[in-house]
Each structure stands twice: as structure tokens, then as C-alpha cells.
Amino acid sequence: MKMKAVNRHVIAGAKIIVFLLLFFAAFSYGMFQGGFVSWFLFFSILPFALYALFILFYPVQKIQVMREIAKTDVSEGETVRMKMTVRFPFRSPLFFLSLSDEMPEKLAKRGRTPYKTLLFAFFKKELAVQYAIPNITRGEYVFPAVRVYVADWFGFVEKSRRIPCEASFLVYPAVVDMVYRPFENYFDQGMAAVRDQVKRDSTMAVQLRDYQPGDRFSWIHWKATARRNELMTKEFEQRQTNDLMIVLDCSPGGTFDLAVKFTASLIRAVIKKGGQAGLYACEKERHYFPVQGGVFHKQAMFYFLAKVEDESAIPWHKQIENDPVIFLQNINKIFVTTALREEDIEAIAKNVSPRGAKLLVCVKGNDEQISPGDTKLMNLAKSRGIFVKILREENFANAFGGGMDR
Incomplete structure (x- = not known):
């Protein structure tokens, strides 16, 4: 260097x-x-x-560049508009100035080229330029700096400078309007969809706990609140279909972004239906969101899904084996992955509580076919009490529309 x-x-x-x-x-x-x-x-x-x-x-080091982003919270597929304002130290006969933006690594990997433009700055004190990034993909993007370049007409004298002007924005995963129908595990009939509204059995309070955002006003235990001088909530006995824990596989995979899109759509559908959702994922480190409801909880999970990458160094079945306590809860669980693997199926069967339905969703691209190996693993999972559903992006909206075992 x-x-x-x-x-x-x-x-x-x-x-x-x-x-x-x-x-x-x-x-x-x-x-x-x-x-x-x-x-x-x-x-x-x-x-x-x-x-x-x-x-x-010419004092190139005194040139200032300020960056503005129209929206800092963007949904996948939208267009991000960027504005850069260049301020010169004084009015001068500077004919032209080349301005190039430093592209985030994630955009460069997706084949986007850095934005470059030529500005004619003759005796101007300030210049503004705008450009758009269409069809942005999910993730966190940080634009660290821009580079300015000036030269004489023949390129004998050249000057350039990297000007830090950091700005960032977050692109949330796109969601599909999905109709969520909670499911129960019927040992004699296989898996069936339950089409009624998700409800919490509020006829029997089994214990008290601290108030959490998203708890209903009617669940507050006023006598205990008065005694302790802090909000206490009744913990009710729950039906098997009330809550949903989603376990996301962050192993490297070609359709990981589609798996994230399905996970975000599912969380939105569950909470919109009136239920509660939780999320577990192990990227570079473990991330666990307990089963809760409410807007803030949903926003926290969406924020994580906007930034998560398929960079897990720990195999998925090892994650399930290392955190069995999470998966022993008496709630329904959906495991979302991009590839069916025998060791994952065995880990789910051995370490996940038999109470509560277990659904393994494998997200594939629209052009991917179900291989004979996938069919064999689906039969293995069914024999272990795990129901498998292979989904493509075009089927997300009707993921719970029919039989659950496909």
C-alpha cells in the first residue's frame, strides 16, 4: 500500500x-x-x-461534502434517494470537479457500480447533486466517504482527497400478506390447521409476573400491583396454539434472503392475528427474542431481520443441541431453513419438546426442484413427528392455506 x-x-x-x-x-x-x-x-x-x-x-482539503438521505428506514425493493452538497472554500475559476461515492461492500458484491459524476464548479460557492439507488435489497448500508478529484486540462497536475461524510440507512425485509392459521398437533390425525382466532385462555391464572410491553390492560393483577408498588401481570394457562416460536437457520445458503422474507411475513401475520411470536437465530452470536406480542417487540425482531446475514459458523443442529431449554417450551415451533439436512431433523426430534407442533419450513427458489434426497428427508422427519413444508416465494401468501405436510 x-x-x-x-x-x-x-x-x-x-x-x-x-x-x-x-x-x-x-x-x-x-x-x-x-x-x-x-x-x-x-x-x-x-x-x-x-x-x-x-x-x-488549490486547497482541496478545504472542500466540504455533506450527505442527506431522504429516508433512513426503507423497505426492500424501494428506491433510496441520496443528496450530496459540495461546498468550496471560496469562489474560484475551478472549471470541473469529479465526485465519486464510496460504495458499501454489500452493494459492490451485488454488482452495483459506485456513483460518479462530473461537476462544473466555475466560480460557484456550493453545488448539489442527487442520485437514486433503485430496488435496494435488505440489509444495513453505511456510506463512509466520497472522493473528490481536480486536475488541469491535460492532467499534468492532479489532486484528490477522500472526504469522510458517513451516512447509513436500514432496509427492512419485504413482507408478504400472509393469512396465518395456527396449527395443533393431533397425534391420531396428523397436522391440521386451526382456523379460529388466536386466543389466550384467560379463565385460569397460574402465576404472576412483571408487566411486559404488549400485555393487555385486563391482565394486570391490581392487588399484587398495589402490594409491590409495581405493575404485575397474570400469567394464564396457555393453549397449545396460542404462541409461536420461529427458529431461523443462519447457515450459508443461496435463498437466505427469501428465508428472512418468509420469517418477517410470518411474524407480521402472527401479531396481526392477535398472537405472540418469538425468534431464535444464531448468526455470529446468539440472538433470542422471547415469545411476546406488541408493536415494540415486533419492531425489535424486524430490526434484527434487517441486519442478519447467513454467516453462522456453528452448524444449525449444534445450536439446537446447545440451547435445548428454549425449545422445550410448550408452544408451537416453526423451523425455517434453506436446506433439509438429516442431522438437523434428528436434533429437532431429540431436543425439542414433544408438546406443541413442530413444523420445518424449507425455503427454495422458484426454479429449484424437490430432489429425491429432499423427499427421503421429508419422510424421515415425518417419522420423527416433524412436519415438513417446502415453500417457494410465490407460495408465501398461501403457506398456511392448505395441508401442512407437502
């Missing part, structure tokens, strides 16, 4: 020396030769020489 910087300085210095030699050669030619042609040649070069001298001493 240092070697490249040294080479750049050497080349820049060589260009300046060559330009000065040409200028003095023209001057010497006019002095010794005399006449109209020789002096015409000299005075033709003089404006370019003066502009190169101006660029040589």
Missing part, C-alpha cells in the same frame, strides 16, 4: 516536471526565435500553465 502511494507521488512529480519543461521550452523559443509564431505559441500555452499552477495550490 505504501509502495503504491510512493509510486503515485513519483508519477505526479514527473508530470509536473514535464509540464514545466514544456512551458520553459516555449518561453525560450519565443525569446530566442522571436516573431509572431513563437510568441503566439507561448501565449497559447500560458492560460493552461496558469490554470495548472492554480490547481497546484
Whole structure:
């Protein structure tokens, strides 16, 4: 890196020396030769020489760039509009300035090219430029800086500077309007959808706990609240279909973004239906959102889903084996993955409570076919009491519309 910087300085210095030699050669030619042609040649070069001298001493380091983003919370597929304002230290005969934006690594990996433009700044104090990033994908994007470049007409004198002007925005996963129908596990009839409204059995309070955001006003135990001088909530006996825990596989996979989209759509559908949802995922570290309801809880899970990547270094079945307490709760569970694996099925069967239905959803691309190996693993899962559903993006809306075992 240092070697490249040294080479750049050497080349820049060589260009300046060559330009000065040409200028003095023209001057010497006019002095010794005399006449109209020789002096015409000299005075033709003089404006370019003066502009190169101006660029040589122009304070590029005093140029300021400010960045504005129209929206910092964006949904996947929308267009992000960026505005950059360039302020110059003083009005000057600076003809043009090249401005290039540093692209976040995630956008570069998706084949997006950095934004570059040429600004004509002749005697202007301030310039503004706007550009759009269409069809943005899910994730967190940080734009760290821009690079400005000025030069004389022939490129003998060049100056550039990296100007930090960090700005970021978050792209939430797109959601599909999904009709969620809670399911129960009938040992003699297989899995069936329950089409009634999700309800909490409030006829029998089994214990008290601290109030949590999302609890209903009618669940508050007023006598206990008065005794302890803090809000206490009744904990009711729950039906098997009341709550849903979603376990997301963060192993590297080509359809991981689709799995995140399905997970976000499912969370939204459960809470919209009146139920409660939880989320477990192990990316670079473990993330656990207990089963709750309410807008703030939903927002926290969506914030995580906007940033999560398929970068888990721990195999999914090891995660399930290492955190069995989470999966022993008496609630329905949906495991979301991008590939069916025998070791994952065995881990779910051994470490997840038999009470409460277990559904394993494998998200595939629209062009992917169900292989014979997938069919074999689906039969294995069914024999272990796990129901498997293979979904493509085009089927998300009707994921719970029919039989659960496909």
C-alpha cells in the first residue's frame, strides 16, 4: 500500500516536471526565435500553465461534502434517494470537479457500480447533486466517504482527497400478506390447521409476573400491583396454539434472503392475528427474542431481520443441541431453513419438546426442484413427528392455506 502511494507521488512529480519543461521550452523559443509564431505559441500555452499552477495550490482539503438521505428506514425493493452538497472554500475559476461515492461492500458484491459524476464548479460557492439507488435489497448500508478529484486540462497536475461524510440507512425485509392459521398437533390425525382466532385462555391464572410491553390492560393483577408498588401481570394457562416460536437457520445458503422474507411475513401475520411470536437465530452470536406480542417487540425482531446475514459458523443442529431449554417450551415451533439436512431433523426430534407442533419450513427458489434426497428427508422427519413444508416465494401468501405436510 505504501509502495503504491510512493509510486503515485513519483508519477505526479514527473508530470509536473514535464509540464514545466514544456512551458520553459516555449518561453525560450519565443525569446530566442522571436516573431509572431513563437510568441503566439507561448501565449497559447500560458492560460493552461496558469490554470495548472492554480490547481497546484488549490486547497482541496478545504472542500466540504455533506450527505442527506431522504429516508433512513426503507423497505426492500424501494428506491433510496441520496443528496450530496459540495461546498468550496471560496469562489474560484475551478472549471470541473469529479465526485465519486464510496460504495458499501454489500452493494459492490451485488454488482452495483459506485456513483460518479462530473461537476462544473466555475466560480460557484456550493453545488448539489442527487442520485437514486433503485430496488435496494435488505440489509444495513453505511456510506463512509466520497472522493473528490481536480486536475488541469491535460492532467499534468492532479489532486484528490477522500472526504469522510458517513451516512447509513436500514432496509427492512419485504413482507408478504400472509393469512396465518395456527396449527395443533393431533397425534391420531396428523397436522391440521386451526382456523379460529388466536386466543389466550384467560379463565385460569397460574402465576404472576412483571408487566411486559404488549400485555393487555385486563391482565394486570391490581392487588399484587398495589402490594409491590409495581405493575404485575397474570400469567394464564396457555393453549397449545396460542404462541409461536420461529427458529431461523443462519447457515450459508443461496435463498437466505427469501428465508428472512418468509420469517418477517410470518411474524407480521402472527401479531396481526392477535398472537405472540418469538425468534431464535444464531448468526455470529446468539440472538433470542422471547415469545411476546406488541408493536415494540415486533419492531425489535424486524430490526434484527434487517441486519442478519447467513454467516453462522456453528452448524444449525449444534445450536439446537446447545440451547435445548428454549425449545422445550410448550408452544408451537416453526423451523425455517434453506436446506433439509438429516442431522438437523434428528436434533429437532431429540431436543425439542414433544408438546406443541413442530413444523420445518424449507425455503427454495422458484426454479429449484424437490430432489429425491429432499423427499427421503421429508419422510424421515415425518417419522420423527416433524412436519415438513417446502415453500417457494410465490407460495408465501398461501403457506398456511392448505395441508401442512407437502
